[in-house]
Amino acid sequence: MLGLVQRFERFDRGVQIIAENATALIVYLTPSIIQVRVSTTGTFKPLLSYALSSDFKPAPVEVQITDSAEIIDMRSDKLRCEVSHVNGALHFKLPNGRTVSQDTGNCLHHDGEAVSWTRQLSPQEHCFGLGERALGLDMRGKKVKLWNTDAHRYERGSDPLYFSIPFYVGVHPEYALGVLWDNPARGEVDMGATNPEQMTIQNESGEICFYVMADRRVDGVLTNYFELTGRPIMPPLWIFGYHQSRYGYQSSSKFRELMAEFRKRSIPCDVLHFDIDYMDGYRVFTYDKTAFGDMPVLLRQMQEKGFKSIAILDPAIKVDENYAIYKDGLATDIFIKDKSGKPFVGKVWAGDSVWPDFTKPQTRRWWGKLVAQFVQTGFDAVWNDMNEPSVFHPDPEQVVTTLPDDLPVDWDGHGRDQKSGGHNVYGMQMTRASYDGLRRARPDKRPFVLTRSTYAGGHRYAGVWTGDNASSWDHMKLSISMLIHAGLSGMVFAGPDIGGFFGTPEPELYARWIQMAAFFPFCRTHTMKDTPDQEPWSFGKEVEDIARKYLTLRYELLPYLYSAYAQASTQGLPMIRPTFMHDPKDEKLYEQDDAFMVGDALFIAPVLEKGATSRELYLPRGVWYDYWTHKLIDGSRTITVQAPLDHLPLYVRAGHILPMWQPMQYVGQKRIEEMKLRVFAGPGESAIYEDAGEGMEYLEGEYRWSYLTCLSMPGGAFAINRRVAGKYTPPYNKFRIEIIGLPNEPESVRIDDIPAPVWFFDNGIVEILTSPFTKIELVGKRRDPSTLADTVVSRRD
Template structure:
């Protein structure tokens, strides 16, 4: 409980989870004693009881979109909202109040789909156009079928025991298991039990669980189908993916409603789109968010940022964003800055802006319990903070010492917090970084969490931390932070970064993978963690390059920045007390490598931005597992050392110390080595050379990859030339373009370009370009390179006119022109086999 009296400001420690004693003793120790006392008064175990199951179905009640099955011990509501999306609710009280869920998008309409209900003595069938639910009358077990007869859900069962609720289904042997937010494991999560409870694991390692993001969305991938499950229960729970029983999946929660959504189709991409329609698509980001970003806990005082900016620009290493960690605050008081070390903060941010840098500020949820601190005083007076069941203020130590915690499930609190954010942004911050929002408190044994019994408003309905407020905390904080940025910068696109989240967070924020370690295994884990977050709806994410905790080595940093250069979020960040970790900190050789791959990122920015925007519109992650290219090939299900960027680029980083080559199993189809331009057939393993300065990258035949000239930051100068790399084959590629900032895209100020690569009669080959939209890019020149041409062409036509300027070299034709409708090569076909042409014609995933 809050005690009046101001504590002496804590001194910053060398390690992020240590606190120094103050005048009243050590805050974590005092809190531990108080927590023990409060637990005796308020804690209670969830009610228990005998294990119950629904029993026999006695009556079927037809309702719009489905039916309510009244069984012996419960009622089960089954409602289709899309042909391939069904909601299932199991309630022993037989009452079905309107659904409230923080996971579901405000734009998702609970409008039932037309469904057919039929029943006989053995089964009850409820079907929409894309999926059929079949319940066995005798025990209420559920099976699900696709229209082609494929069974995707075998013998699933519902049960409850006191407050605990459980749903089980058989797990087919060939089903890969993905999603579930952030997991410190390989790509395929099968064979383990995963907690659904956000946690600060302090330098987590392989197998650490839980970690920061508990997103209860499961993506099952099978050669014959894709299956999605949103377990819409934010209380503490778990997902067992074959740990206890090898071929059984179990969702469980300690309390709350047994409610989940099932999505199924023949391919996983349509399943993920259903999930995104249900929980919301991410908004567009400012283009500068796709640039390189630099951070460190320990950039202090303010002149350190000036030195940093100068180094980037003098060394010609592109960079768009500098992050301000907790050092800039006044005694770690959120929404303040230190007048001694950062007294010129507004001037500093203005100077950085003139050099092309955006400033992003860290913002933690904990508010120092200091009556002389305006943010705390106004929050306390207005009842903005979490309380104990008796109404007393909940106080626990974090960076600033004893602190209060805003209750973001209260709309009034979100409005108040947005006002605090708006005021902070007056100094010039362009984006905000939400940290410690699991939320974390400090205990004698390390980071802990808010107790289960702490009260929450829950939109006026009342709840507890255990009852859901814990897992949704980070998401609702990000929601409030975004609202504040929208107030402060109404004509700009908000950038919010969060460490913790729940399902649906993508509507408000992007993510990173938290406090990782400077270890080779963490470098490898970066890939699988990012991929599973993407399959959970968090499309824009990435690791702390080089690792947050510990000291990176030169080779490790070089390989890590290569790996991260094509991930959505690209930021180097590290802890206070570790070695310097800027791109030039490891000597000239590593600096050259870092520059090369950061420059490559800026060259590929139109492609990266386009894949993100299209994903934000059609539900496909910007970065995807390689099995996305061929879900029928189970050899790809465990490939966690490579990833796809859109549907054109396959990236195969080096993840082992000392390695200068690696093996890679390529998905089916025809590929080009990005560096050597060599043509390679897929559906087989290859060995690829990878000296320290080269990360293997492959391009799918037929794709057109757009590129820009290197700039030191987004907006440094207008783009005057678009380079198009067309890798010969047959395919279609889509490019999205807009201003990269502002809200003009909402008024139709954007353009889509559709590139088609094709063979024409008479040995001709063509690249065609269709455009649609109001946006006019700044470039007037186009440099088209067609890779894979077998010999010097006889003629090249641009829009049926002889090309005025072109040349041929090393199986590549380069044509210089303006924007065109068709470039046609006469006389030489691409250097691809007939088999390659056939594969290239095979319909692939949606273009991006």
């Protein structure tokens, strides 16, 4: 612990505490973010953080500092911090005085090289985030490791997995807490496993440096986290299309066959992935001149048919004196060395291999140049795998291991001798180099990198997938909570391998999985070598029809999904959201690991049990429409729904609008002639984001946000107000508006105070064709859906 406070020194943003055991710096970086650093030597080294964005600049903040006999009290208008004179314990509060975090007496601790922090867990605090976790939804009572691991054939409860992110989100019905523990060394987080009333974060080496942020809502905490670590990248629009992949597509002819089948069967698809089969002897940045001898021609033909290509790139470089990249790496001195000063050699797919040191700027430039040269072949994006980093274990029973802990790395010239410290940032710094290479190759296009491993702040460079999952019903269910934790850790573009990587999914499992995954940010089928075919048509006509139905719906909803991702990029809101973000005061939602929200409006309740043709689901507070039947249902209760194999229970919040496009086989197949706005009547607000879907002009303001407000007014009137912000002009100038939930035909429809020239009413839906508008008014005898009378399934049903 810090121990008895001997004195403290004030400065503009905080204080330096000099205590009997250590010195602490407590600094307000913004009114909502406090940095805490602790040193046992009384001095602080220059801060090296891979988590923080280089664009982050401390914001203006006025900090009031007062001293009393018991505490040093610091406060901004957003967050308070009190330091005990007796033992240096830290106490964080909201401006209203509500405690969000309080240390135990042994709060900040050094034990040799090891460091830790212990704080009290509030009785109603629920625990989330921390990267990729297969432990279910609320992790209260669990202990997790901070150590990126090639988790071969992981199961529920396996820990650690492929990416650990030391960002913790604690959620209480009245507030949310975020803690970024910025130490990449091997560590663990105990969330009440040892002591149910305490949480401890610890690392085996490094310094204590962490950031505390709090807000009344989770989204406020995430906004602060992204302010500190940078916004998630805005990927090209085609990334939100469907992806097909497998380990085992071994020739150009197989890719041509895939292209022909997708288009012949009218199953939407944008991306085909090239796993390691395409390489020449598993040497990265090469391709097999026999099986893929016409690679540039193949990639050009893919472009012509509307397909994009993503190539896998592993970090390890084969030891081969005839391999130019290996020889150049030796000459450039970019490989990680052992203590004798020679490059460390281990085994992976290519046999004896060496590993680039991605914490070295020279290495990142070297790798980025290779990526830039390689994608000139015609690849559109890259996929970084095996970057925990993974090394084959000499004992075949153990399969994989990693680089030894004691290998020194460059640390961007800081030359730190931190045990295991370079491990957890390895994958992130590899994706940084790959991202920079793509930017160099195509400065006018948006880069995209997919990675298996990363660290806090890695969302600036890449999206993730959940690694080598299995073909089981439990893995399908587990993917929901795994994506929620990833999103609350900043990795908002994420998804599992549909159908599972290991094993063989039965047709029913694949059908249910692709229904659900059609709403995930990353939608890709991927499977292991030598397993049965896992394309959507591989399971019979019924499953093929189901896959086509839901992938077609995904493409219709692309403007909605793209807008949901833009909310993540600008506001910190994840695309895949836990339902408790909708209503944090409902304790039942902290246990809901079998359903999720997509954006603000969509509630997805997939069928997760073998043989089930119905399911129970708990709807959050509010009024919801069944997407398929348009039936209104009151929330805050459990209902039973029928769900035959081709049916996914899907609900829309009343008062929200789904922007939709015409169906397409791939992004860009057709010019967008009109935007459909499917309005689910009731009071509410919706936001639609649009840009060119490609290029970097959006960073210069070439985007458009449309804000639509639905109003239920006296006398049965209903209105939609629309306002826009931004410079982008979309290709369409027509709207097709469908207003659902009006039991009576309106007497009149007015657009910008002028009678609508064309509108229809049929089966409870008003359809309006119009040019861009600012206000639409419907006047008539319709009933107000907010009353829930007759049209709403009541609690007594």
